Amino acid sequence: MNKSGNVKIFDIHTHIMNNVDDGSKSIEETINILKEARKAGVTDIILTPHHYKTVFENSKSLLLEKYKELVNVIEREYLDINLYYGNEVYIFPEMDKELDKYFTLADSKYILLETSFEVHQLYLENEILKLIELGYHPIIAHVERYKFVQNDIDLVDKFIEMGAKIQSNYASIIGYYGKGAQKTVKKLLKKEKIDYLASDVHHEQTIYTYLPEIIKKLGKVTSAEYLEELMYLNAEKILKNRNIVNNLA
Numbered sequence: 001m002n003k004s005g006n007v008k009i010f011d012i013h014t015h016i017m018n019n020v021d022d023g024s025k026s027i028e029e030t031i032n033i034l035k036e037a038r039k040a041g042v043t044d045i046i047l048t049p050h051h052y053k054t055v056f057e058n059s060k061s062l063l064l065e066k067y068k069e070l071v072n073v074i075e076r077e078y079l080d081i082n083l084y085y086g087n088e089v090y091i092f093p094e095m096d097k098e099l100d101k102y103f104t105l106a107d108s109k110y111i112l113l114e115t116s117f118e119v120h121q122l123y124l125e126n127e128i129l130k131l132i133e134l135g136y137h138p139i140i141a142h143v144e145r146y147k148f149v150q151n152d153i154d155l156v157d158k159f160i161e162m163g164a165k166i167q168s169n170y171a172s173i174i175g176y177y178g179k180g181a182q183k184t185v186k187k188l189l190k191k192e193k194i195d196y197l198a199s200d201v202h203h204e205q206t207i208y209t210y211l212p213e214i215i216k217k218l219g220k221v222t223s224a225e226y227l228e229e230l231m232y233l234n235a236e237k238i239l240k241n242r243n244i245v246n247n248l249a
């Protein structure tokens with residue numbers, strides 16, 4: 001919600017690109033998701049298909065081709081959404097040596113990272129630190145969904161102290177991912193530990209259609225100013241960091 005009372009959303013975590021991961025299954029589904037997004041107040045979207053070694057590995061050239069296709073779709077359908085490309089990278093050992101294989105967010109130095117939901121991997125902190133030393137800004141995706149974070153919420157402080165940014169999913173607050181994620185996100189919101197809220201949308205008729213209900217709930221937990229940062233302003237700063245690296249190089 002911005003100062004004029006309108007909902008304005010910059011979504012930095014989505015699986016809208018069709019047929020590249022476990023997200024949208026067809027171009028038709030993608031178009032439907034984009035229409036839902038616009039209706040919900042989303043004006044800017046970063047496409048972040050999974051980059052998950054041996055599970056989802058798409059070449060950058062394929063993703064770029066599909067990105068251009070979707071930009072055309074947006075124009076054809078008059079959807080008025082700014083589209084950017086990126087990846088959600090599943091953290092793996094020595095991932096800093098393969099920076100040419102995956103996209104940062106919108107040509108910036110911000111990288112969206114995910115890790116195991118169950119296990120606190122031994123290499124996690126080390127990989128994050130290495131990226132920070134190289135001048136990148138790692139964003140830990142849906143931090144409230146990891147069991148090891150739910151069991152030890154102070155780990156979020158540790159990630160922040162290391163220099164990482166924190167992303168949570170919109171639907172966690174309504175219990176979409178279970179009680180553990182719901183409780184954890186509430187605590188983190190109250191302490192203002194989160195930097196970005198994002199949809200992590202995979203399919204039509206899911207997160208975007210729940211957004212009005214979710215935003216109402218969020219309004220009861222956080223201040224309007226902080227919510228505006230989470231929904232739009234902090235994501236906008238990622239764009240100001242663009243062109244420092246060129247993913248096409």
Ligand SMILES: [Fe+2]
Nearest residue numbers: 013015088200
């Ligand atoms: Fe995701």
